[in-house]
Structure formats: structure tokens, C-alpha cells
Amino acid sequence: MSLSNLVSTLMDVPIGYLQKLMPKRIILIFGILCIMGSMVIFIMAAQVTFIAFIAVLIYGCAYDFHHITMTSYILNISSPEEYSQSLSQKNVADSLGLLIGLLLATVINFITFFDNLPFVFILVVSAFYLLFITVIFDQAEYDTSLDQMDSDMVLNKLSPAEMASGLKGFFISSAITGLNKIEESAESLKDKMSNKNVIILKQVQPTMAENKESMIEGMKDSFKSLFHIFTPEPQWPLVWATSIAMFFSLWDTFVSTFVLIYVVDKVIEANHVNPMMSGVIIALIGMPLFICQIPFSKLADRFGKPFFIYAGSLISSIAIAMLGFSTDLAWVILAGMLASIGYAAAFPAVQSFFAQKFQQYYAKSHNTNEIDTNVSAGPLQTIVDFGDVIAQIAGAALISIIDFGPTFMVLGVVLFLFFAVGLAGISLVLKPILEAGESPVKAENTQNPPDALPPAQAPASTA
Numbered sequence: 001m002s003l004s005n006l007v008s009t010l011m012d013v014p015i016g017y018l019q020k021l022m023p024k025r026i027i028l029i030f031g032i033l034c035i036m037g038s039m040v041i042f043i044m045a046a047q048v049t050f051i052a053f054i055a056v057l058i059y060g061c062a063y064d065f066h067h068i069t070m071t072s073y074i075l076n077i078s079s080p081e082e083y084s085q086s087l088s089q090k091n092v093a094d095s096l097g098l099l100i101g102l103l104l105a106t107v108i109n110f111i112t113f114f115d116n117l118p119f120v121f122i123l124v125v126s127a128f129y130l131l132f133i134t135v136i137f138d139q140a141e142y143d144t145s146l147d148q149m150d151s152d153m154v155l156n157k158l159s160p161a162e163m164a165s166g167l168k169g170f171f172i173s174s175a176i177t178g179l180n181k182i183e184e185s186a187e188s189l190k191d192k193m194s195n196k197n198v199i200i201l202k203q204v205q206p207t208m209a210e211n212k213e214s215m216i217e218g219m220k221d222s223f224k225s226l227f228h229i230f231t232p233e234p235q236w237p238l239v240w241a242t243s244i245a246m247f248f249s250l251w252d253t254f255v256s257t258f259v260l261i262y263v264v265d266k267v268i269e270a271n272h273v274n275p276m277m278s279g280v281i282i283a284l285i286g287m288p289l290f291i292c293q294i295p296f297s298k299l300a301d302r303f304g305k306p307f308f309i310y311a312g313s314l315i316s317s318i319a320i321a322m323l324g325f326s327t328d329l330a331w332v333i334l335a336g337m338l339a340s341i342g343y344a345a346a347f348p349a350v351q352s353f354f355a356q357k358f359q360q361y362y363a364k365s366h367n368t369n370e371i372d373t374n375v376s377a378g379p380l381q382t383i384v385d386f387g388d389v390i391a392q393i394a395g396a397a398l399i400s401i402i403d404f405g406p407t408f409m410v411l412g413v414v415l416f417l418f419f420a421v422g423l424a425g426i427s428l429v430l431k432p433i434l435e436a437g438e439s440p441v442k443a444e445n446t447q448n449p450p451d452a453l454p455p456a457q458a459p460a461s462t463a
Contacts, residue, residue, distance in 0.1 A: 016378015312346025321412025
């Protein structure tokens with residue numbers, strides 16, 4: 001799995017570049033067809049390792065096609081002030097799918113002897129999803145903000161029934177287009193332009209006119225942009241965000257790959273619990289991801305993402321280390337839930353922080369006055385996938401050498417070091433990519449940038 005993740009990691013930036021060239025519906029359909037193909041290969045593999053590896057490789061690449069395209073779509077329809085909120089909704093959906101998959105796999109393994117039933121199930125679900133994307137998905141600009149969430153809901157002052165009702169109303173209303181925000185966005189843009197401090201948010205429309213040579217050059221340029229945040233002149237806000245995002249991606253994969261084994265092999269046995277409860281334990285550990293991510297992300301967008309990144313990293317580092325001290329069921333659930341609370345606070349915020357800063361860096365380094373929301377999806381997924389690779393290789397090595405308990409302590413210490421170093425260098429971490437009042441266009445071109453429109457003709461933000 002780590003080898004297949006490594007291959008898909010190398011594909012992330014090219015897939016991100018494809019967002020500029022092809023309609024998202026086409027890319028999504030291709031990704032779903034690849035997933036269905038990988039399920040067919042799994043069914044036919046008959047447990048042959050090499051064939052199974054090919055199926056895993058295809059699935060990993062297909063997942064990246066889908067994930068990067070959805071991330072790019074979300075960034076396109078959201079303003080930077082709403083990135084955390086929008087990405088948290090996607091994270092909640094991803095986590096819910098992961099949880100449902102774990103629970104279904106547990107149940108299927110206990111009630112049937114047909115090994116290929118999970119693959120058949122995914123094949124059928126994928127067919128319905130393909131129908132949905134083909135017929136219903138219209139790529140409209142839906143309102144992804146959380147402005148309609150009541151402050152009492154965010155502050156947890158509502159009863160569970162009122163909370164459920166409010167969330168239901170929110171998710172229904174999120175499916176309605178945000179036309180009522182156009183006037184507000186236009187007025188905000190007008191004010192910024194009058195102060196001559198404007199970054200035009202422009203959704204770059206896909207075009208099929210690119211030739212092969214320009215596509216290759218564009219993909220090379222995207223790889224260089226990701227590499228150049230580290231050298232020769234490190235972009236410290238992006239370097240710090242990369243480290244934190246990579247760790248939480250590592251932890252995400254570590255939980256789904258190894259913590260389930262830890263629960264089954266260690267916790268269940270030590271507490272004499274029915275093995276069927278393993279899925280329930282994992283569900284309890286992951287519960288804060290569903291409850292906290294959306295409110296936390298709203299607060300992060302409102303009060304500042306760095307605070308939530310720092311706070312979440314600190315909470316998770318302590319909680320992950322706590323998992324190494326005891327296999328007591330209550331202790332494991334408590335530590336796991338605390339780690340999930342920290343994850344819910346930090347991961348959407350750091351994804352948003354990276355996306356926004358990388359877009360600014362890309363615009364500044366390419367001497368343009370427009371921010372392309374597509375450019376950060378591929379690099380962000382590259383970082384996430386690389387965290388997956390480290391989780392599977394380093395996680396397996398650490399568990400084999402020092403067992404689960406010390407491994408949790410090592411991971412907790414690593415995250416705490418990221419937190420401490422970031423806190424010590426906070427002036428570098430919070431250093432802006434663009435200085436106050438600075439356009440992405442370089443200084444020598446700010447007077448009359450060649451591709452900038454006069455203020456009176458500048459388009460309103462599509463975000």
C-alpha cells in the first residue's frame with residue numbers, strides 16, 4: 001500500500017494541473033471508472049499478490065483523481081475566508097465514509113464467508129455514484145459558508161435535538177446557490193479596489209486548447225513551485241504548514257491502518273471485550289471528527305487559523321502520547337477522542353492555511369495579479385499522500401521494532417516538536433507571503449501590470 005501511495009503521490013501535481021484543462025465532471029467520471037475497474041481486478045485477483053497490488057495502485061490513483069478534483073472544486077467556489085469551513089465539510093464526509101467502510105467491513109467479515117463481497121458492494125455503490133455525477137452534478141457555485149449556522153450551535157448551547165435540527169437545516173440550505181452573496185462580494189471588492197489593494201480571485205476555466213508541450217511544461221512548473229517553497233529561499237509559513245499537514249495525514253492513515261489492529265490485538269484482549277466491538281471503539285474515537293470539525297473551522301475562519309493549528313497540534317500531541325501508557329478501554333477511548341478533537345481543530349485549518357498561502361506564493365512568483373485557486377489542490381494532496389506513505393512504512397517499522405505503546409509516544413513527541421518549533425519561530429510562521437497592500441504582481445510591474453484590468457473593469461470575485 002505504501003508503494004502504491006508513493007506512485008499516486010507523484011501523480012498528484014499533474015492531476016492538479018489537469019484541473020485547468022478539463023471540466024471537473026469528466027475527471028470525476030474517469031476516477032469513478034478507475035475505482036470500479038480496481039474492484040473488478042480485486043474480484044478476479046484470487047488473492048494473487050501482484051494482481052492485488054495492481055488493483056491497489058489503480059485505486060490509489062483513482063482516489064487522487066477524485067479527491068484532488070473535489071478539493072479544487074471546493075476552493076473554486078469558496079473565498080479564502082471560507083476555506084477552513086468548506087474543507088472541513090469535505091473532511092467530515094471523508095471521515096464518515098471511512099467509518100462506514102470500517103463498520104461494514106467488520107460486519108461483512110463476521111456474517112459471510114464470501115471474501116469478495118466488500119468489493120462487489122463498492123462496485124455497486126460506485127455505479128450509483130457514477131450515475132449521480134453524470135446526471136445531477138452541474139458544477140454550480142453552491143454556498144459553502146457556515147454563516148447560516150446559529151452562534152448557539154457553534155457554542156454548543158442547543159440541545160441534541162435542536163442541534164440535529166439545525167445541522168439538518170444547514171446541510172439542506174447549503175445545497176442552494178449563493179446568489180444572495182454576489183452583491184456583498186461585489187461591494188467588498190469595490191472597497192478593496194478603491195484602496196488599490198486588490199487580489200482578484202478568478203476561477204480559471206478549463207480549456208482543452210493546451211498542446212502537449214505546454215501541458216508538460218505546466219506540470220513541470222507546478223512541481224518546481226512545490227519544491228521551491230523549501231529552497232533556495234524557504235517560505236516558512238508554507239514549510240510549517242507542510243509539516244503539520246503531513247503529520248496529521250500520517251496520523252489519519254495510521255489510525256485507519258494500525259490503530260484498528262491495536263484495538264483488536266491489544267485493547268479487546270486486555271479488556272475481554274467482544275471483537276465485534278472493535279468497530280464501535282473506533283467509531284467512538286472518531287466521534288469528535290464529526291461533532292467538532294465544522295464548528296471549529298467556522299471559528300478558525302473567523303478568529304484566525306494559526307491559533308487552531310497550534311492548539312490542535314498541542315492537544316493531539318499529548319493525547320497520542322497518552323495512548324502509549326495503557327490499554328485500559330476507558331483510557332484508550334479518552335485519549336483517542338482527545339486526539340480527534342485536536343485533529344478536528346488543526347487539520348482543516350492547516351489545509352486552508354496552506355492552500356491560501358500557496359496561492360499567494362504562486363501568484364507572486366509567477367508575476368500575475370490573479371490568484372488561481374486550482375494551483376494548491378495538487379501540492380496539498382502531494383503532502384497528504386506523502387504523509388500516508390510515511391505512516392505505512394515508518395508505522396510498520398516502529399511497531400515491529402518497539403511495539404504499539406512506544407510508537408504512540410514517539411508520534412506524540414514528533415508532533416509536539418513541530419508545535420514547539422513553530423511556536424519558537426512564530427514570527428517566521430506568521431510572516432505573510434504578500435506584504436500588507438502588496439499585489440501578487442512584482443514591484444516593478446505594480447504600476448501598470450500587463451494583464452491587469454483597470455479598476456472600473458475588474459470582474460467581481462467568482463468565489
